[in-house]
Amino acid sequence: MSEVAAIQPQQFDLSPRNLQEAMEFAGHLADSSIVPKDFQGKPGNVLVAIQWGMELGLKPMQAMQNIAVINGRPSLWGDAVLALVLASPACEYVNEYDENGTAVCVVKRRGHAEHVERFGDAEAKTAGLLNKSGPWTQYPKRMKKMRARAFALRDKFSDVLKGIPIAEEVMDIPVERDITPRNASPSQIAQAALPKPAERDDRLNNIIADLEIVAKEGGADPLADAWGKLTKDDRKAIGPDELARLKALTGEAAQTDAENQEQSNG
Structure with missing residues (x-):
């Protein structure tokens, strides 16, 4: 062992080494x-x-930031998917570009032919996504890019x-x-049609x-x-704490709070 290697500090790592440590860490x-x-x-x-x-x-903290639980299913954000594939020795290249409003993702797995996926307005309309409120309305170009990327990477790098x-x-x-009970009376059917807490949770999570x-x-x-643009009831159900967390994701929350504090002091 060289003298330089001997004096290098050991890297601190929070990764659990067994089930007990994983449970405590969780x-x-x-x-x-x-x-x-x-x-x-x-x-x-x-x-x-x-x-x-x-x-x-992925390290534990990377997993926490890149894995989302949506409708009870753990899912991986698209940018993390791309990072994992690019880091794999099986990947030769991933090229993404826009072609007259259609997102194109070209991937090449070593030893395989080039694979191309496209996702444009026609595909988005067929899937019921075109002009859907939220990111599909505000960032359609990026959402189409994410969809083309997902298809291409899942097809060629499922392993x-x-x-x-x-x-x-x-x-x-x-x-x-x-939600319709079998052999239900009209009153039971009407009652079953009312939104249940779990259904509201899933909708609000989306x-x-x-x-x-x-x-x-x-x-x-x-x-x-x-x-x-949300309804008053949805804003109330989501709550101010969640709104504050969302504002923090913009990276502009701290500056806004400082400005508000300065105005209140003035």
Whole structure:
């Protein structure tokens, strides 16, 4: 061992080495306020995310930031999907570009022919996504890019992704339930049609996930615009704490708070 290597400090790593450490670590993270909302107070979700991350090659904190729980399913954000594929020795290249409003993703796996996926307005309309409120209205170019990327990378690098769904796709999958009781009376059918708490939770989770993308991609003004378009009941159900977290994602919250404080002092 060289003298330089001998004096280098050992890198600190929080990765758990066994199930007991993983459970304890998940509990600490679930009690933290800096992890995404889906993981706060839910050590079970944290543990699942950490395990998924280990299988994908992500450190625990990377997994927490890049794995989203949408409609009860752990999913990976598109940028993390691209990073994993590019880091794989199986990947020769990934090229993405816009072709007259159509997103194109060209991928090449070593030993395989080049693979091309396209996603444009026609595909978005067929899928019921064109002009859908949220990111599809505000950032259609990027959303089409995410969809073309998802198709291409899942088709050619499913082994690298270990079959995990991609968040931008899962967000657009409607939650379907048969809520009609068998042999039900008209009054029972009417009662069953009322939204249940779980259904409201899923719907609000989708709204929050859309707002997260708006906050990260657009900043404070687009987030405020999207928030203003929600119904009063939805804004109330999401709550001020969640709104504050979304504002923090824009990176402009601290400056706004400082300006408000200065105005109140003046």
